[in-house]
Amino acid sequence: MPLIYLKNKHNGITYVYESENYWDKTKKQSRSRRICIGKLDPLSGELIPSRRLATPSVKPGPVSATESKRLFAGATWLLSAIGEKLGITADLKQCFPKQYKQLLSIAYYLILEDHNPLIRFSKWAMTHQHPYGKDIPSQRSSDFFASITEEARERFFRLQGKRRAEQEYWAYDTTSLSSYSEGLRQVKYGMNKEHDPLPQMNLALLFGEQSNLPFYYRKLPGNISDVQTVKNLLADMDFFSYKKIKLVMDRGFYSEANINAMYQHHLKFLIGAKVTLKYVQAELMAAKPELQKWENFDPDHNLYAYSKTITWKYTQQRPYKGDVLEEERRAYLHLYFNKEKETEDASRLNRLLTKLKTELESGKRDPAHEKSYAKYFEVTTTPKRGTVVKPKQEAIDAAIRNYGYFALLSNEIKDPIEALDVYRNKDLIEKAFGNLKERLNFRRMEVSSERSLDGKLFVEFVALIFLSYIKKVMQDKKLFQRYTMQGLLDELDVIECYERSGHDLRFGEITKRQLEIYEALEIAPPTSL
Missing domain, CATH: 1.10.4000 (Flagellar transcriptional activator fold)
Incomplete structure (x- = not known):
């Protein structure tokens, strides 16, 4: 349902209403009814839910059951704890007060049931403990996806963005998602990055390089090139009030207009540049003798690296003054040579x-x-x-x-090896795209309506945050030496819990190996009262 924002003239408070249209049989005309769901925080602008919608506070830990069940709960316990730790659950609850449990349950299913279609959710729900606790039939899941509003998604992006470290670089990239549907407006034939002959929709993703967590995405028409997306990205950054932004992008996003736009928005950036560009070629020809000196060789990366401070000729169209501003900006051009x-x-x-x-x-x-x-x-x-x-x-x-040479351009990073490390770390976004397409089964979209697509894509994105966190911790703790991600989740998934009417939830035995996994992931294991 659409949201309506009304400011009270007497107390200055902005109240938020859900508006629902209906047909009045008596008056024989369309009418609408509004239900107040909360008010906006005057400082943060976030929604404060009404008391009647707020979930009553409960004692943490197991609660009394209403019927007898034996369910698998070890892996869903892990995901719930991660959701609390990263603020995912709290942010979803604030943005989707009536839907967040369904959303989390579907996300858990997508994570734990590798490659399985959503039609098998009913079977999984019967055997697992999950936030919603009930089945979501296939038709209801489509209705659920369609009910996820753009306003609520944007609030979630804003909340998640504020939880990310402002000093880290944000990797930005796009990928293509193929579709069999001809009814989706943004599905177009374009440059498919995986050479799939089907029409496609493109997906842009923003990813924190230190947190290794995604916090923003946007879908794009399939025939839009990477270089055209940066302008709207910057507009979205302004809309969400993200501060101290640092972007790292590959050379597919490079254009003079995009560099000028990032300077205009006072953003820090690191971007790949083609060595065939006139100014890069000139600097490279002058630097070649110095670049290939032994003192510029880095053994850890097995290449030569050299930096040059250059002057960027900044221009800005000013329609309000009817002129073009021309100034000089400092930039750092990093040049590299790799013999292999x-x-x-x-x-x-x-x-x-x-x-x-x-x-x-x-x-x-x-x-x-x-x-x-x-x-x-x-x-x-x-x-x-x-x-x-x-x-x-x-x-x-x-x-x-030009073979063996490549270049990076930044307006902040002076050291060429530091710039190279930051740039190469953006590969994590490619791995995130792999998780989205392969593990979350979203390589080819199987939805027929725009609203269902938007909703399903958002749930997939939420699942991707959980997966990204697990993958980062597994890499940091070297758990991939002993487990695959699916193997680790399966190891926990066999832990059972017991629900008996009138009694508190009780968990079954937990092995030493399972306890070690919880400890490595920095999550307290489930306990029974």
Whole structure:
């Protein structure tokens, strides 16, 4: 239901109402009814639920059951404890006071039942203890997804963003999600990053590099390129009032307009830059003799690294003044050379040139290679000699000249190795996309309506926060040497709890190995009263 915000003129308090439309049979016209669900905090702007909607405080720990059951509870206990620790449960409860338990239960299912479709939730719910405690049939889950509002999602993003460390860099990237549906408005044919022939929707994700936790996403039309998304990202950052923002992005997001926009918004950034850019090429040619000196070699990364302070020519269109502001900004250009990468790049080019030449001489041209044909070869055809393919050596030499080199641009990080470590750490976002597509079974969307898609995607995102936390702790504690993630969750999932009418919840025996897992994950094991 849509939310309505009304400010009381007498006390200055903004009250929040849920508005519901209905048909008045007597007056034969459409009417609406409003229910007050709370008020806005004057300082934070967050919703303070009405007392009648607030869940009564209860003593922590097991509670009395109303019927006798034996359920698996060790893994769901872990997820509930993580939800409390990260503030996920509290934020969901504030944003979805009537729905958060259903949302958490579906998220738990997606995490614990690897690759299983949601239609099997009923079977899982019968054997596991979970927040909602009841079945959510397939049709009801679709209705539930459609009931998740944009306003509530935005409040959750704002709350989660405030829990992240402001000093950390935020990795930003996009991925493509394929779909069989032709009814979704943002599903379009575009540059599919996984070469899937289906139409797609793109998903942008923002990820904390120190916390290793996602806290914002946005879906995009499938035919939108990465470089076009940055402007809206910056607008969203302003909307959510995120402060001291630091972004790290790959070179797919690089453009002069985007760099100027980040300067204009006073953001710190680290971004990949193509070495073929005119100013990068000029600095690289001048720095090559210095760059490949032994003193600039870093043995830990097996490459040469060199930094140069440069002047960025900043421009800003000012429609309100009818002019263009032109100023100079300081930036740091980091240049790198990797001998192994140079060899790999040269080998790849040789294989490509051989393939292109064979295609041209045989007459079996590939339409996808037309630009490469024109770039690297001159093709002539005569009645006597047939097709003659001659390489353009100047173009080949120009390509070889840059092999093994790459560049990063920042307006904050001065040290090239520090910049490289921060940039490479953004790979965690690729792993998060892998979790979303593979483990959470969202590689190909199987929803038919926009509202169901929005709701399901949000639940998948919540599940991704839990998975990201577990993965980070497992890496920090070296648990991957002994378990896969599924193996660790399965180890805890066999712990049973017993619900008997009129008695408190009681947990079964917990092995030493299971206790060690809880301890490593910094979660107190379940106990019985």
